[in-house]
Amino acid sequence: MITTDRMAAVDANAAALGVPRKQLMESSGNAVAREVRAVADPGATVALVCGRGNNGGDALVAARFLKGYDVTVSLLGRPEAIRTDIARENWDALESAEIPREAVADSRGLNLTGPDGDDPDVVVDAMLGSGISGGLREPERTAAAAINASDATVIAVDVPSGIDADTGDPTGGSGETSVDADEGAVAVHADRVVTFHDEKPGLDSLDAAVTVADIGIPAAAERFTGPGDLLGIDRDPDSHKGENGEVLVVGGGPYTGAPTLSALAALRAGADLVSVACPESVAGAVQGFSPNLIVRALPGDRVGPAHADRVASLAAENDVVVLGPGLGGGDGTEAFVREFLTAFEGRAVVDADALRVVPDVDTDAELICTPHQGELVGMGGETAEEPDERAELVREFAAELDHALLVKGAVDVIADADGARLNRTGNPGMTVGGTGDVLAGTVGALAAVTDPFRAAAVGAYVVGRAGDAAAEANGAGLVATDLPDRLPEAMRNE
Numbered sequence: 001m002i003t004t005d006r007m008a009a010v011d012a013n014a015a016a017l018g019v020p021r022k023q024l025m026e027s028s029g030n031a032v033a034r035e036v037r038a039v040a041d042p043g044a045t046v047a048l049v050c051g052r053g054n055n056g057g058d059a060l061v062a063a064r065f066l067k068g069y070d071v072t073v074s075l076l077g078r079p080e081a082i083r084t085d086i087a088r089e090n091w092d093a094l095e096s097a098e099i100p101r102e103a104v105a106d107s108r109g110l111n112l113t114g115p116d117g118d119d120p121d122v123v124v125d126a127m128l129g130s131g132i133s134g135g136l137r138e139p140e141r142t143a144a145a146a147i148n149a150s151d152a153t154v155i156a157v158d159v160p161s162g163i164d165a166d167t168g169d170p171t172g173g174s175g176e177t178s179v180d181a182d183e184g185a186v187a188v189h190a191d192r193v194v195t196f197h198d199e200k201p202g203l204d205s206l207d208a209a210v211t212v213a214d215i216g217i218p219a220a221a222e223r224f225t226g227p228g229d230l231l232g233i234d235r236d237p238d239s240h241k242g243e244n245g246e247v248l249v250v251g252g253g254p255y256t257g258a259p260t261l262s263a264l265a266a267l268r269a270g271a272d273l274v275s276v277a278c279p280e281s282v283a284g285a286v287q288g289f290s291p292n293l294i295v296r297a298l299p300g301d302r303v304g305p306a307h308a309d310r311v312a313s314l315a316a317e318n319d320v321v322v323l324g325p326g327l328g329g330g331d332g333t334e335a336f337v338r339e340f341l342t343a344f345e346g347r348a349v350v351d352a353d354a355l356r357v358v359p360d361v362d363t364d365a366e367l368i369c370t371p372h373q374g375e376l377v378g379m380g381g382e383t384a385e386e387p388d389e390r391a392e393l394v395r396e397f398a399a400e401l402d403h404a405l406l407v408k409g410a411v412d413v414i415a416d417a418d419g420a421r422l423n424r425t426g427n428p429g430m431t432v433g434g435t436g437d438v439l440a441g442t443v444g445a446l447a448a449v450t451d452p453f454r455a456a457a458v459g460a461y462v463v464g465r466a467g468d469a470a471a472e473a474n475g476a477g478l479v480a481t482d483l484p485d486r487l488p489e490a491m492r493n494e
Contacts, residue, residue: 002198004130004165005232010197012228012493013221022086024215025054028196029061031213032157035194036122039153042068044121047112047152049143051127052077057087058157059126063099073101074110076127076139107139112150119151125188126157130165130200135172136186144188154190159200160208162187168202225423225461230493233450233458235270245271245448248318249441250311251325251352252278253302256285258326258352261434261480262441263293266322268487269445269462277314279303304332308339319448320347324354325437341365347447351440355379359401367403368452370440376407387411391420406443406456408436412464414457421457425464429471434480439463442487465490
C-alpha cells in the first residue's frame with residue numbers, strides 16, 4: 001500500500017526519471033476505460049463527471065478510449081479554470097475528436113439522464129482525487145449527491161470524491177455520508193474504484209471493488225530518492241521562531257570543524273535555532289565560524305561522563321540532538337555517549353565515534369545512525385557490493401537495532417525495520433573529510449520536522465545534490481565547506 005503523500009512523491013520522482021505526467025495520465029485514462037468496458041457492453045451510456053485537476057484529466061483521456069459507447073463528458077467549472085496544462089490539452093482533444101462535452105458552471109445544471117429520462121448505465125466520478133482535505137464544496141457537493149441518486153454503476157477514479165484515501169473516512173471529518181447537501185459530510189458512493197500504481201490504505205474499508213492499475217511508474221521512482229521526496233518539507237508561512245526545529249550538536253574537543261560543519265548544515269537545512277555543546281577549549285573557535293551559532297561551553301578539553309547531566313539538560317530544550325561530530329575516541333567519550341543515550345528519550349542523529357556504542361546501549365531514544373560502510377561493520381552490521389543486496393542487509397540490521405540507518409557510500413542506503421531506499425546523488429569528490437558532518441547536521445534539521453526514515457532519505461538526497469553542485473563549480477577541489485551554503489538550493493523541489 002502507499003499513502004497519498006508518498007504517492008505524490010513517487011509521481012514526481014517518476015517525472016524526474018523521464019516518465020512525463022502526460023504519459024502517466026494517458027495510461028490512467030486507459031485503465032479507467034478498461035474498467036468501464038468490464039462492467040458495460042458497447043452501446044451503453046457512460047457519463048463522465050470531471051473536475052478541473054488531473055483526476056478529471058484521467059477521465060477526459062478515458063472518453064477517447066470508449067469508442068462504441070454513448071459517452072458524455074461534463075466538466076465542473078469553466079474550461080479556463082482547468083488547473084493543469086495536460087488536463088487542458090485533453091479537454092481540447094475531445095472537441096477535435098467530436099466527443100460530446102459540456103462545461104457545467106452551476107452543478108445544479110448537471111444532468112446525468114439521457115433524452116429519454118433514463119439514468120446512464122455507468123457514471124465515472126473523476127471530480128477530485130487523493131490528497132484533498134476538508135468536506136466537499138460546490139460544485140462537487142451537489143454533483144456527488146446527483147451521482148449517488150443515480151441508478152448507474154459508479155466507477156471512481158483513484159478514490160471516490162469526498163473520501164480520504166488514507167483513512168477511508170469522509171473528508172468532511174464528521175463520519176457521516178449523508179447526500180443531503182445541508183447536513184453532514186458528502187462523499188460519492190462508488191461501486192468500483194480504479195486506483196493507480198498501488199492500493200491506498202483507506203480503500204480497504206469501502207464497500208467497493210478496487211482495481212489497482214499499473215500505469216508505468218518505474219520501480220526506481222519508489223526505490224531511489226528524488227525531488228518528490230522534498231514535497232511538504234517547505235516551511236509553514238505562518239510558523240514562528242522555533243517551530244521549524246531546534247537542534248543541539250554535541251561534539252568537538254579534538255576537532256572544531258566537524259561540529260561546526262554539522263551546525264551550519266542544520267541551519268542551512270531549515271532549523272530555526274542550532275546550538276553546539278562542545279568543550280570550552282574549542283568553544284571560542286566554534287563561535288568564531290558564525291554568529292548564527294549558539295555555543296554552550298562544557299568544562300575541559302574533551303566531552304566525558306561528567307558532562308552527561310548538562311548535555312541532557314540542553315537536549316531537553318531541543319527537538320533533535322546530533323551526537324558525535326568531532327568527539328574523538330577514547331574510554332571517556334564512549335562512557336559519555338553510553339550514559340547520555342541510556343537516559344535519553346528524544347530523537348538523535350548519531351555519527352562518527354559515537355556510533356560504536358549504539359549496539360550495546362539500551363535506550364528509548366529514536367536514533368538515526370549515519371555510518372559509512374566501515375563503521376557499519378564495526379557496529380556489527382554486514383555489507384555487500386550489489387546495492388539491492390546491501391540494502392536488504394542494512395534493513396535487517398536496522399530491524400535488529402530498532403533504529404533508522406543511513407549508510408554512506410557511492411550509493412547510500414537508508415533503512416529501518418519496515419523497508420529500505422537508495423540514494424545515488426553525490427560524487428567521488430565527497431570522500432573529502434567533513435561531508436559526513438554536513439550530512440549529520442542536515443539530517444538533524446530534517447528530523448525536527450519529519451520522521452526519522454524520511455529525514456535520512458531526504459538528507460542523503462539533498463547533501464548529494466549540494467555536493468554535485470559543488471563539484472560542478474570546483475571540480476576536484478571540492479571541500480566540505482562548499483556544501484552548507486548550497487543546501488537551500490538543493491532543497492528546492494522545482
